[in-house]
Amino acid sequence: MAKIDAARRAEIGREKRARTRAQILEAGTMLLAEKPPEALTVDAIVEAAGVAKGTFYYHFQNIEELAAAVGSKLGESFDDLLTAARLELPDPIARLSFAFTQFLEKATSDPAWARLVLQSAQAPTEFARGIRAHLKADLTEAIDQGRLSVRDVELAADIVLGIWLQVVRGSLERRTVSDLSDLALGAVLRALGASQPRMEIVSDRVGRSSRTTT
Amino acid sequence: MAKIDAARRAEIGREKRARTRAQILEAGTMLLAEKPPEALTVDAIVEAAGVAKGTFYYHFQNIEELAAAVGSKLGESFDDLLTAARLELPDPIARLSFAFTQFLEKATSDPAWARLVLQSAQAPTEFARGIRAHLKADLTEAIDQGRLSVRDVELAADIVLGIWLQVVRGSLERRTVSDLSDLALGAVLRALGASQPRMEIVSDRVGRSSRTTT
DNA sequence: TTTCCTATTGACTATATAGTCGAATTGACT
DNA sequence: AGTCAATTCGACTATATAGTCAATAGGAAA
Numbered sequence: 093m094a095k096i097d098a099a100r101r102a103e104i105g106r107e108k109r110a111r112t113r114a115q116i117l118e119a120g121t122m123l124l125a126e127k128p129p130e131a132l133t134v135d136a137i138v139e140a141a142g143v144a145k146g147t148f149y150y151h152f153q154n155i156e157e158l159a160a161a162v163g164s165k166l167g168e169s170f171d172d173l174l175t176a177a178r179l180e181l182p183d184p185i186a187r188l189s190f191a192f193t194q195f196l197e198k199a200t201s202d203p204a205w206a207r208l209v210l211q212s213a214q215a216p217t218e219f220a221r222g223i224r225a226h227l228k229a230d231l232t233e234a235i236d237q238g239r240l241s242v243r244d245v246e247l248a249a250d251i252v253l254g255i256w257l258q259v260v261r262g263s264l265e266r267r268t269v270s271d272l273s274d275l276a277l278g279a280v281l282r283a284l285g286a287s288q289p290r291m292e293i294v295s296d297r298v299g300r301s302s303r304t305t306t
Numbered sequence: 307m308a309k310i311d312a313a314r315r316a317e318i319g320r321e322k323r324a325r326t327r328a329q330i331l332e333a334g335t336m337l338l339a340e341k342p343p344e345a346l347t348v349d350a351i352v353e354a355a356g357v358a359k360g361t362f363y364y365h366f367q368n369i370e371e372l373a374a375a376v377g378s379k380l381g382e383s384f385d386d387l388l389t390a391a392r393l394e395l396p397d398p399i400a401r402l403s404f405a406f407t408q409f410l411e412k413a414t415s416d417p418a419w420a421r422l423v424l425q426s427a428q429a430p431t432e433f434a435r436g437i438r439a440h441l442k443a444d445l446t447e448a449i450d451q452g453r454l455s456v457r458d459v460e461l462a463a464d465i466v467l468g469i470w471l472q473v474v475r476g477s478l479e480r481r482t483v484s485d486l487s488d489l490a491l492g493a494v495l496r497a498l499g500a501s502q503p504r505m506e507i508v509s510d511r512v513g514r515s516s517r518t519t520t
Numbered sequence: 521t522t523t524c525c526t527a528t529t530g531a532c533t534a535t536a537t538a539g540t541c542g543a544a545t546t547g548a549c550t
Numbered sequence: 551a552g553t554c555a556a557t558t559c560g561a562c563t564a565t566a567t568a569g570t571c572a573a574t575a576g577g578a579a580a
Contacts (some may be wrong), residue, residue: 109527130345133567144529149569214428216479242493246480250472251493258468259461265430266460279456279465283497323557347537358559363539 113151116141117165120158125207128214129159163212163219169205170223173198184233185286191226192256192280193273199260200268206260213257224249234286241285251283327365330355331379334372339421342428343373377426377433383419384437387412398447399500405440406470406494407487413474414482420474427471438463448500455499465497 119141123132132155138145152158173194181187199206212219231248234240242248259276262268269275333355337346346369352359366372387408395401413420426433445462448454456462473490476482483489 112527127344128342130341134569135567145569146530146571147528150527154568242489244483244489246476247473247483247486247489247493250476251469251490251497254468254470254472255465255497256468257472258464262460262464269458269461272461275456275458275461276465279461279497279499282499283465283469283493285493285496326558348539349537359539360541360560361558364557368538 109151112143112147115143116148116151116158117161121162121165121208122204124159124162124211125204126211128211129155132159160218162208163217166208166212167219167222170195170219184230184237185239185281188227188230188234188252189277189281191230192252192277196256196259196273196276200263200272203264206264210257210261210264213253224253227252231284234284239287242283248284252280255280255283323365326357326361329357330362330365330372331375335376335379335422336418338373338376338425339418340425342425343369346373374432376422377431380422380426381433381436384409384433398444398451399453399495402441402444402448402466403491403495405444406466406491410470410473410487410490414477414486417478420478424471424475424478427467438467441466445498448498453501456497462498466494469494469497 116137119137120132123136123140134145134148134155137155137158138148141148148158152161174191177190181190199209227249228245231240231245231252235243235245235248240248242251255276259272263272330351333351334346337350337354348359348362348369351369351372352362355362362372366375388405391404395404413423441463442459445454445459445466449457449459449462454462456465469490473486477486
C-alpha cells in the first residue's frame with residue numbers, strides 16, 4: 093500500500109553494503125596474494141577486513157565465491173591495461189608485445205598485484221583462461237600470417253606465459269633491471285621465431301614512457 | 307651387563323621403521339603433488355599412508371618437515387636424471403639442453419612427478435634453489451664464452467625455467483605433441499640467443515631414445 | 521519521534537585438525 | 551617361551567575453523 097517498496101529499500105542500503113563488501117574484497121585480495129585459496133580462512137579474512145564473521149557470510153557464500161570475485165576484479169584490471177590501445181593495433185605481434193609489456197610494467201610497479209596474478213595463475217581459473225584465450229587469438233593470427241616459426245599455438249602461448257610469469261617471479265624476488273621489459277619481450281619474440289614486426293610501431297607504443305601516442 | 311646394546315636395538319627396528327617412513331613419505335609426495343603444503347593435513351596424510359596419527363609424529367615433527375623430506379627426495383630424482391651424462395658434456399649449452407630435455411621427458415612420462423615439481427616450484431624451497439643454481443652455473447659459463455645474447459644470468463634463468471614450467475603445465479592439461487621436447491628446447495635456445503652448440507653432440511645424447519650412449 | 525527494512529554483529533554449535541601419551545604390538549635375541 | 555627396546559596404535563585434549571542465527575544498530579521515510 094505505502095510507497096515503501098522493496099526496490100527503494102534495497103537501494104537505501106546499497107552504498108553501505110557496497111562499502112562493506114569492498115572491504116572484504118580488498119582483504120581477500122591481499123590475503124590471496126600471499127597464499128592459495130585452500131589455505132585461506134574466513135576468520136583471517138574477517139579480521140583483516142575488520143568486520144564480523146556473519147557479515148562475510150551475508151556477502152559471500154564461502155571462500156570460493158570470494159576468490160571468484162577477486163579473480164573477476166583481477167580480470168578487469170587486465171582489461172583496463174589494454175582497452176585504450178588494443179584496438180588501434182592491427183598487427184597481432186605488436187598487440188601481443190604491447191600487452192606483454194604493459195602487464196610486465198604493471199607487475200614491477202605493483203608487487204601486490206603481481207603476487208595475486210602469480211597465485212591466480214596456479215589454477216586454471218576463469219581469469220587465467222581468459223588471458224590465455226586472448227593471447228591465443230593473437231598468436232593464431234600471427235601464425236596464420238606465417239609470422240612465427242613456432243606453429244603450435246598452445247606451445248607458443250606456453251612460451252609467452254611461461255617467460256612472463258617467471259620474469260614476474262624474478263622481479264619480486266630480486267632487484268629488477270631497468271630495461272627488463274625490453275629484454276624479456278625480445279626473448280619472447282626470439283623464442284616464438286617472430287619475424288620482425290615494424291619495430292617503430294611497437295616501440296612507439298610499447299616503450300617505457302606512458303605518454304599516449306599522438 | 308648383557309650385550310643388549312642401544313646401537314644393536316636401533317638397528318633392529320630400522321627396516322620396519324624405514325618401510326613405514328617410506329609409506330608416509332610416499333603419501334605425502336602424492337598429496338603434495340595435488341595441493342600446496344599449507345593446505346595439507348596430518349589426518350589426510352595418515353589416512354593415505356594407512357598408519358595411525360601417532361606414527362606420523364614418531365617420524366616427523368610436523369608437515370613442514372615432511373615437505374622438506376619430499377623436497378629432498380625430489381632433488382635426488384633430478385640428480386639421478388643427470389649424473390650419468392652431465393660430466394661428459396663440456397659445453398655448457400649442450401649440458402643445459404640435455405638437462406632441459408631430460409627433465410621435460412621425465413615430466414611428460416610421469417605426470418605425478420610433474421605435478422609435484424610444479425607445486426614445489428611455487429615457493430623458493432631448497433630444492434628449487436638448487437635447480438636454479440645449477441642452471442645459473444651453466445648459463446654463466448655460456449655467457450662468459452660470449453655464446454648468449456642475453457647477458458643477464460637471472461633473466462636467462464627465468465627464461466629457461468619459465469618456458470620449462472609452463473610447457474610442463476601445458477603437458478598436464480593438454481595432449482602433448484610428439485616432438486614437444488625439441489620444439490620447446492628450440493624456443494629456449496632462440497630466446498637466449500644461443501649461438502648454435504654443436505648439434506650432433508646434443509642430439510646424440512638428448513634425442514628421444516633412452517638408450518645409453520656408447 | 522516512530523517505523524521498519526537492511527546490514528551488521530558476535531555468540532553459539534558442529535566439525536576438523538594439531539599434537540600428546542599410555543597401552544599394545546612386533547620381532548630379534550636369549 | 552620369555553625378554554625388551556623400538557615401533558605402532560588410537561583415544562584423548564585442546565584449539566581452529568566453518569557456518570548459523572537471534573539480536574542489534576543504522577538511517578531514511580512517515
